[in-house]
Amino acid sequence: MASSNLTLAADDGVEFSAYVAEPAGAPRGAIVVLQEIFGVNAHIRNVADRFAAEGFLAVAPATFDRVERGVELGYDGAGMQKGVALKAAVEALPPPGVQADLRAAIAYAARGGKVGIVGYCWGGLLAWRAAALQPGLAAAVTYYGGGMTAGAEAERTPDVPTLAHFGELDKHIGVDSVKAFEQKHPEVEVHLYQADHGFNCDQRGAWNAGAAATALERTLFHFGKHLG
Secondary structure (H helix, E strand, O other): OEEEEEEEEOOOOOEEEEEEEEOOOOOOOEEEEEOOOOEOOHHHHHHHHHHHHOOOEEEEEOOOOOOOOOOEOOOOHHHHHHHHHHHHHHHOOOOOOOHHHHHHHHHHHHHHOOEEEEEEOHHHHHHHHHHHHOOOOOEEEEEOOOOOOOHHHHHOOOOOOEEEEEEOOOOOOOHHHHHHHHHHOOOOEEEEEOOOOOOOOOOOOOOOHHHHHHHHHHHHHHHHHHHO
16 A cells, blocks of 8 residues: 655646555545545544555545645644634635535546545535535445534435434434434435444544444445445
8 A cells, every 4th residue: 555645736726735545456446535624634544544455546635725734633622623713714615615626636536446435524514515516426425424414404415325424422413413314315324323423533532443343344335335
């Protein structure tokens, strides 16, 4: 496996960085990995590396680059505060905003075959949007996507097979909204875990090894089925 940092360009000319992890052999598909509000930090790079170890070309675009470059935040209060502010700044961009960067990342990833997308926290919301907006995708997976189960976001219809992971103990995403989302979207495979928000991240106090392992197994099965 090899990794590198590249500069990609969106169709509006904006350049952004991306962490790329390549498998040892020929890719069995490609996965665009979308960050939390903490940037393309060590955890997100590790997630990309793990997908590459499973045979996928993994591309993690820096989705904060339109407002601030080189962001790598910790999971403390200061990191949370800055991450929330940066997310708000990106969300306030005029359309298509960061979706233009996702489109470029998907186009780059396509050299590895069919492309899936996975996102965590804010990245989960972006992945949910991409499943409805990005024509270059073959599958999508969301992890505790904040905001995707309520309001206008829940009204979106994904164009690709979509898998969604949520935690029953998540104070940011109520279980009732998840169950309502599941009823509204029978085409989406929804799983609830006895875990908190951020359960996939082993750098957070909410990390739940069992839930993370089960979610990853389901995610790899989903991508293997739809990207192969």
